[in-house]
Amino acid sequence: KQEVTQIPAALSVPEGENLVLNCSFTDSAIYNLQWFRQDPGKGLTSLLLIQSSQREQTSGRLNASLDKSSGRSTLYIAASQPGDSATYLCALNNQAGTALIFGKGTTLSVSS
Amino acid sequence: GAVVSQHPSWVICKSGTSVKIECRSLDFQATTMFWYRQFPKQSLMLMATSNEGSKATYEQGVEKDKFLINHASLTLSTLTVTSAHPEDSSFYICSAPGGTQPGEQYFGPGTRLTVT
Numbered sequence: 001k002q003e004v005t006q007i008p009a010a011l012s013v014p015e016g017e018n019l020v021l022n023c024s025f026t027d028s029a030i031y032n033l034q035w036f037r038q039d040p041g042k043g044l045t046s047l048l049l050i051q052s053s054q055r056e057q058t059s060g061r062l063n064a065s066l067d068k069s070s071g072r073s074t075l076y077i078a079a080s081q082p083g084d085s086a087t088y089l090c091a092l093n094n095q096a097g098t099a100l101i102f103g104k105g106t107t108l109s110v111s112s
Numbered sequence: 113g114a115v116v117s118q119h120p121s122w123v124i125c126k127s128g129t130s131v132k133i134e135c136r137s138l139d140f141q142a143t144t145m146f147w148y149r150q151f152p153k154q155s156l157m158l159m160a161t162s163n164e165g166s167k168a169t170y171e172q173g174v175e176k177d178k179f180l181i182n183h184a185s186l187t188l189s190t191l192t193v194t195s196a197h198p199e200d201s202s203f204y205i206c207s208a209p210g211g212t213q214p215g216e217q218y219f220g221p222g223t224r225l226t227v228t
Contacts, residue, residue, distance in 0.1 A: 032215040043205060043221040044156075049213055089155065097209050099146040100217065104155040 002027045006090055006103035013080055014111050021075040021106045023090030028068045033092040034100065035064050035075050044089065048075070080110045115139065116208055118220035125196055125227055133191045133223045135162075135206035141186035142208035146217075147179075150203040162189040162206075196227040 003026045013019055023033075032051045036044040048057045048064040050073070056065040063076040077084060087107045091100040115138040125131050135145055143164045148156040160181055161169040168181035180192040193200055205222040209215075 032213075036219075041203075041224065044219045046216075046219075049216060051214065091156075093215055096215050097144065099148075099158045099161060100156075100207070102148075102155040102157075 002030075002092070002094060002101050004090055004092060004101050004103035006088075006106050008106060009104065010107045010109070012109045012111065015080060015082060017080050017110075018076070018078050019080055019108070021077070021088050021090075021108070023073040023075070023103055025071045025073075025092060027094065028071050029094060030068065030092045031095050031098075033064075033066055033073050033090065035062075035073075036089040036091060038087045038089055038105070040087075047088075077108075080108075082110045082112045084108060085110050116142075116206065116218045116220040118204075118206060118223050120223060121221060122224040123226070125225070127197055127227055128195055130192055130194045131196055131225060133193070133204055133206075133225075135189045135191070135208075135220050137187045137208050137210070137218070140208075140210050142189075142210065143186060145183060145189040145206055145208045147181065147189075147191050148205045148207070150205065150222075156205060159191075159204075162191075164189075193225065196225070198227045201225055201227045 005024045007022045034049045035047040050066045061078040066073045087105040089105045090103040117136045119134045145162040147159045150156045162181045162183040164183045170176045183189040207217045207219045
């Protein structure tokens, strides 16, 4: 059974720091992997989607990498800002059109 | 881009009553929709897969007689929490496959249910 783990559960950094959020999964036979942002009491905002054949995706200050063989993905946030404070969720599915399996998330706090 | 809406965005109900949550795909058709539940400080857990024109598929441990799912059209799935209890208080989110990238899904904004 696929399991998704995110470490750390919480992270506090000062503004301007670069940081890395980690996601690991137990079954490397994934279809794709996504990173989401969730603000308190709100829904999900999709940040990046990496297909299983891809190694990384970039959007602005965000870069997500995928290493299927080791069962790991990272989300790199450059020059963090207070507005980046949120919970970041890693999710994947094993087949096209199936539901996503989510990690528990990393709650990020960026102080000014 | 495609949008999935949910209604209501929040609801408070008394214990023992039933609550219906709607999930709509606004500019695309969704033969499949997924219903997730998120407890405070927890991640999203899949409850069931809603299939247009057929019965929903429920995850292990989810009571199908308590969480009634109806997917009567290609743009609407409903989740009815029957005889709600305080332990059903949670954040309910639906999603539907769609988009330009394989495996992409669109998520609704969620419904906050509080049972008193």
